[in-house]
Amino acid sequence: MPETRAPESSAAESRRSPAHSPAPWSRALRIFAWLSFITETIIIGTGGAVRLTGSGLGCSEWPLCTPDSLVPTPEQGIHGLIEFGNRTMTGVVGIIAIAVVLVLLFAIGGKRALTRALWFAGAGVVLAGIAYAIAAPLHLPAFPIASAVLLLVSIIAAIDSVRGNNVRRDLNVLAWITLVGVVAQAFVGGITVLTGLNPFIVGFHYVSSLLLVCVTAAFLVRMYAAPGPRERAVPVWFSVLGHITGLALALTILFGVLTTGSGPHSGDADVLRHGFDATVLAHVHSWPGYILAGLVAVLLVSAWALKLDVRRWMLVLAAAILVQVLVGVWQAREGLPALLVGIHMVLAALSAAAYTVVVMHLKRPVDATD
DSSP states (O other), X not given: OTTTSOXXXXXXXXXXXXXXXXXXXXXXXXXXXXXXXXXXXXXXXXHHHHXXXXXXXXXXXXXXXXXXXXXXXXXXXXXXXXHHHHHHXXXXXXXXXXXXXXXXXXXXXXXXXXXHHXXXXXXXXXXXXXXXXXXXXXXXXXXXXXXXXXXXXXXXXHHHHHHXXXXXXXXXXXXXXXXXXXXXXXHHHHHHHHTTOOHHHHHHHHHHHHHHHHHHHHHHHHHHSOXXXXXXXXXXXXXXXXXXXXXXXXXXXXHHHHHXXXXXXOSSTTOOOOOOOHHHHHHHHHHHHHHHHHHHHHHHHHHHHXXXXXXXXXXXXXXXXXXXXXXXXXXXXXXXXXXXHHHHHHHHHHHHHHHHHHHHTSEEEGGGGO
16 A cells, blocks of 8 residues: 555556555455445345336335335335335445445555545535435426436546556456446436336346446456456467357347346236247247357367366356256246246356456466466
8 A cells, every 4th residue: 555565666556456465455355346246146136036026116216115205114015125125235235336446446546546536426426416406396307317417427536536547447447337337227226117117127227237247256356366468368269259158148148138028027017018929039048048058068178178277267157057057947947937037137147247257367467477
């Protein structure tokens, strides 16, 4: 840390890794980074529970639960509790994302970077409050407008932070993406409720959450990795096939979202789906899924045959995809029971996170071969 260490050259400073620093802040960063990944995964499960139990409109308003209450009332029953629980989890995820940013900024930029970020945070809260105060008397959607202002300030703060500090810019970018993403997700979640669970917005909400799981996984990888230039650690054909596998994974998830959006789990008994034939989509969803499984099998065998550094993570990805395929077949044959669908949703996020880790191991620090 700048306050506890002798001055370093700019080159050495740029290669400093907060995760390997002896300062107590390094331990805090590791703890919050892992909590960020875990809670981003958990919130996919709680969000799935909202949808699969028909609790999507358990709280009829946003951000209040009812027009007159922040928390659910007894009349709303279990559905209100489930929906409010997911909203509470959003707050937990947001607090942890803020903690990651602040601890990281202190680790790489000292008190000056931390103070600057806090000034932005205060300005965001004040401006959001002003926006609400102006919009409410005009009978405009005050909370969405205030949330949009807070999101805009968060983006400006992220740009300022990344441009103003070259130390571990990779971690800085990933931490800010997570925080801005959480703020954006809260905004999208409110729009989801206000639009009566529009299936396309619900699907976008899920995909965005899944991407945040991938971003937090990427942060963990880079946090433990040596900083600096990186070079390809696998043959070119392996890298190309790995990225094609990512396309197959993305298509599998996309058609999975559309399939769920056309199935029986709409989030509320009165919500209409988008009209696609769920039976047909279920088959279409399986096609890229089987291609994905085949590509992962080829990569796994190749990685072990060539003794590539990525081979152990390929084993993790292969295991995740295998379990995902088995659960997918099982849920289809059982008529899409809610529990299995929820497990399938969480496994999709974990599979995407495992793939993210694999891709990030296709390169290695240049010094690793010195």
